[in-house]
Amino acid sequence: MYLSQLLVDTGGNPDRPRPGRMWIGNAYNIHRRLSMAFPRYETLLNDPDSLKPFNPAMLEDRPFLFRLDNNVSDDGQRAIIIVQSSLKPNWDWCFHNAPDFLAAPPQMKNYDPDYQSGETLRYRIKLNPTIKSSSQKSINAITGEAGKNSKRLALTWDKDSDPETAINIWFAKKAESSGFKLIQSKLIQLSWVYGSKMKAADEQNEAGKVQHHKMKFRSALLEGILEVTDPSSFNRCICDGIGSAKSMGFGLLTVLRL
Structure with missing residues (x-):
């Protein structure tokens, strides 16, 4: 790579x-x-x-x-x-x-990632934390448009919780299936990422004003320390990324050996 x-x-x-x-x-x-x-x-x-x-x-x-x-x-x-x-x-x-x-x-x-079990690494990742809901439409990762069978919503938390705790719980579950566990994890920045895509010609209005599809993604920038538990799964997640909306700049896990 x-x-x-x-x-x-x-x-x-x-x-x-x-x-x-x-x-x-x-x-x-x-x-x-x-x-x-x-x-x-x-x-x-x-x-x-x-x-x-x-x-x-x-x-x-x-x-x-x-x-x-x-x-x-x-x-x-x-x-x-x-x-x-x-x-x-x-x-x-x-x-x-x-x-x-x-x-x-x-x-x-x-770049040839080849990390071993037990290695501790400093990491940085920008995530699009989402949850699935059968009553909602999912978001196309490239266009940001709702699809007919969409099932993704931005992660939320109640008034008795806080965003850092909720996002770290969500990320820890992702880590389990990605071959690593979190040792330290800090929410550096919580924001929204925006985008827009020009609509097709047959979707434009007759007034001549260019119309766009608007996109909005929750963004959580995390830094911390992780430990590799399953090298095969971890090296694969390095290559493939984590979570949704990867084409919009999310999911890239960058690491440094301590």
Whole structure:
């Protein structure tokens, strides 16, 4: 696998254009752009300058996870995107028509996770904590739209509890089936991630105003220490991610040996 780091140019002057900041404000557009790092051969051959109309099929079966790591104080001075992929990304082609998005060339390295039982690791993960409900519709991970057989709701907690406790209980259950247990877990940031996708031509109104599907995902950024209990399951969860809405920047578990 490969790990990449993208330093986004968020811009420090509100009176000047800040395309990088605008880009990361829409989770759908982040995923759409990053998908371009894994172009099909026919795309490179037939549309080298990305001039053809966007095809939503380009977003399907893209072998990567990502996480937007901006500083939790939200002062906008730093924004980094971590990308983990099973294929080597073509960052030159990905940003060839949007060079102003980045403040520096992408950094990339090989990544071969091979962790052993009993290892303790420091981790960071941004989760979309959800629960299933037979009375509700699930959310499409790419479009954010409700599906006919959807069954996912954002995790909630009652007045006698607190978000950190509720989310850590939820995450601990995920850990059990993912080959690790939590030693320490701290909720660093609780927020919402937003996105929007332009509706298809037949869904636009006659007035000519462009219509969009709005998306909203609960976001919980966690850091702490974990212990590997089942290496096979753990290494698989590193590759596959944890939880829902992975295409919107959730589920990437990054770890460091202590």
